[in-house]
Amino acid sequence: MVANRERLELLARLGYAARGVVSLIIGALALLAAIGRGGGATDSKGALQTILSQPLGTALLAVVALGVFGFALWRTFQAILDADGRGTGPKAIAARAGQAVSAIIYASLGVFAVSLLLGGRQGDGGGTSTEDWTAWLLVRPFGRWLVGAAGLAVSGSALAMGYKAWTASFRRYLTCDAGAARWVVPLGRAGYAARSVVFLIVGGFLVVAAYQADPSxxxxxxxxxLALQAQPFGRALFTLVxxxxxxxxxxxxxxSRYRRINAPDAREVVAAAKPMVM
Known part of the structure; x- marks a missing residue:
């Protein structure tokens, strides 16, 4: 059982590392664009495509894909097994629901990475998939309401990220000493603040898409x-983000090094899976 826990913890840590690599590529490409040295705005899929285009890209992407699936699995444990010990209060349930959605998103990203490894078509990384699923949802019953609800949910998640940036509440899940915390915590605050801005824009666009019934x-x-870059003082804002x-x-x-990870054992996983199978 101990060996199983250690393997799951290793997979979760690889997941955080893979998420970090993807975020670094997105930020680095945006920074290059901000200073006029190439690059450009991209999303997680675009970052995976960038990895594949590098020397030894296939091997690197395979490792990142494994990490992405590991992160999706860890998010599942957080959501279903309450691996972080959040409890069952309203705030905890909302957070765990968000982790469940995150598990689905990262699982789909892992599938996309595998499709790239198998020679699948490479998209443009500019958000077409968001338009696609929005278009699909809009033609369904109550589609505009569902897209609007998704936009509000993304906006709410963005506000929660902003709260994390302000309070550094993520510190409770770190096991680093005071010396490491002096540089880890500011990185987390800056990162969550930037993600808050971006996801607030994403949520706003979804609400507009629902209101106008226009997936574009x-x-x-x-x-x-790209929308941020087009605003007044957009270059400065774009650079900061x-x-x-x-x-x-x-x-x-x-x-990936300092996160507190309480990996479940095999019996807990099986017990959680039984109601789903039944």
């Missing part, structure tokens, strides 16, 4: 960065 109004992460996203990538790499 929807934007993913890359599209949100790009720096923040890069900081978040570095913070996630630090989390």
């Amino acid at each position: 109004e929807a934007r993913g992460l890359g599209g949100a960065l 790009a720096l923040g996203l890069t900081a978040f990538g570095a913070f996630e790499l630090a989390e």
Whole structure:
């Protein structure tokens, strides 16, 4: 059982590292664009495509894909088994629901990485998939309400990230000493602040898409960065957010080392899976 816990913990830590690599690439490409050295706004899928295009890209992407699936599994444990010990209060349930959604998102990202490894078609990384699922949802019964609810949920998540940046509440899940905390905590604050801005824009665009019943109004992460760049003082804001996203990538790499991970054992996993199978 101890060996199983250690394997699950290792997979979760690899997941945080993979998430960090993806965030670093997104932030670095945005920074290059901000200083006029190439690059550009992209999302997580675009970052995976960038990894694949590098020397030894196939091997690197395979490791990142494994990490992404590991992160999805860890998010599942957080949501279903309450691996972080959040409890069952209203705030805890909301947080765990968000972790469940995150598990689905990262699992789909892992599938995309595998499709790239198998020679699948490479998209443009600019948010087309967000438009696609928005278009699919809008033609369903109550579709506009569902897209609007998704936009509000993303906006709420963005506000929660802003709260994390302000309070550094993520510290309770870190096991680093005071010396490491002096650089890890500022990275986390800057990273969550940047993600808060980006996801607030994404949520706003989804609400607009629902109101106008127009999927072309929807934007993913890359599209949100482009929209930010187009605003007054956009270059300065774009640069700050790009720096923040890069900081978040570095913070996630630090989390892969310092995050408190209470991995469940096999019996807990089986017990949680039984109701789903039945």
